Amino acid sequence: MSPINPAILQKYPAIEDLKKRAKKRLPLIAWEYLDMGTGDETSVSQNEAQFKHITFKPQFFKGKQTQDLTTTLFGRTYKVPFGVSPVGFTGIMWPNAEQILAKTAKANQFPYSLSTLASQTPETIGPLAGDMGWFQLYPPHQAELRNDILDRAKQSGFGPLLVTADVPAPSRRERTARAGLRIPPRITPFFVWQALQNPHWTMAVLKNGLPRLRTIEKYAGSGALQDVMQFVRNYVGGTLDWEYLKQVKAYWDGPVIPKGLLHPEDVEKALDIGVDAIFVSNHGGRQFDGAPAAIDVLPEIAKVVNGRCPIIFDSGVRSGLDIIRALALGADFVMMGRPFMFGVAAFGEQGGQIATEILIADLKANMAQLGVTTIDEIKALEPITM
Ligand code: FNR
Secondary structure: OOOOOHHHHHHOOOHHHHHHHHHHHOOHHHHHHHHOOOOOOHHHHHHHHHHHHEEOOOOOOOOOOOOOOOEEEOOEEEOOOEEEOOOOOHHHHOOOHHHHHHHHHHHHOOOEEEEOOOOOOHHHHHHHHHHHEEEEEOOEOOHHHHHHHHHHHHHOOOOOEEEEOOOOOOOOOHHHHHHOOOOOOOOOHHHHHHHHHOHHHHHHHHHHOOOOOHHHHOOOOOOOHHHHHHHHHHHEOOOOOHHHHHHHHHHOOOOEEEEEEOOHHHHHHHHHHOOOOEEEOOHHHOOOOOOOOHHHHHHHHHHHHOOOOOEEEOOOOOOHHHHHHHHHOOOOEEEEOHHHHHHHHHHHHHHHHHHHHHHHHHHHHHHHHHOOOOHHHHHOOOOEEO
């Protein structure tokens, strides 16, 4: 991983700066796909806004301190307490985002999650992520198809398995509809004009091709994008139940983690099945606009779990301080979707590393302000929620 020019971090010190640059470099359909929520996008804005109400009383007179960000999860040591959440249909936003982020994760020793509906296959990404790879399953109806995908992920080196629970049906996607996103993208005069306005994105697409869902292509007729999407609509998702989760748990020999739980009763049922962690998330506000901000339910879920398994958290995390807030409210590990994609869209190959360095710098700076030096000390903090 080539070192990042300090001038870039000087000019782009926060994830928000990457977001602004990403917006300028993406055509409208790609930006809308990345940034959108659903409905009025209350859930997206609340995910971020609710973090601002969590504060701490810092403690001083601690002498010289050095921050240690390492943390252990599922018996592995990660160098930082955060990682990359699964993001599907990646090719529309930035071709090769999976390669970029998997390499970043391996270089920095934090998890990278590959979506079933990513543009790249587990076979391509597994070796790049090394032992930092997590795989995310959107549940195919047929056990045979599911097991084939799981076998491919396992053979490609993926360890923990995220089973996404919070997509019982496709969400309404008003912003991408208004922007005219069609699958496959239609080459209209507006599209061509947009492509000309965004040469970095256009060059990346010309080099790597239009978006595909390569993991699923194998099972779906011609492999053309519209056939693959139709196949997904017909045969993947919409039928997930507890029995299915049990079957996945029995089949996969690594940690199994249901992703997107918000209700305490679901948490209890998942624990009964023997899941290895609970992933608290509202899918970044992309599925159900009536969902609470994920950070608001975290303390309640932490109480229910009561140390029986680790808690992973995402939705709305935008800074090192937010990571601290989530850890202090009960998370053991914190993931992010959009922030890493903002980095890639803003800076291409170097974008994952730039996002990582911003987050680490912010995490360390805020730990220093608080007077804590380890992740365990963060978890022992007593946040004030206003
Ligand atoms: C997602 N997310 C997601 N989750 C999942 O389990 N499988 C997937 O394929 C996708 N695809 C996807 C695409 C895009 C563009 C985004 C932004 C998100 C949800 C993702 O894993 C994560 O839960 C959210 O992104 C967390 O919220 P933040 O960090 O984006 O605020």
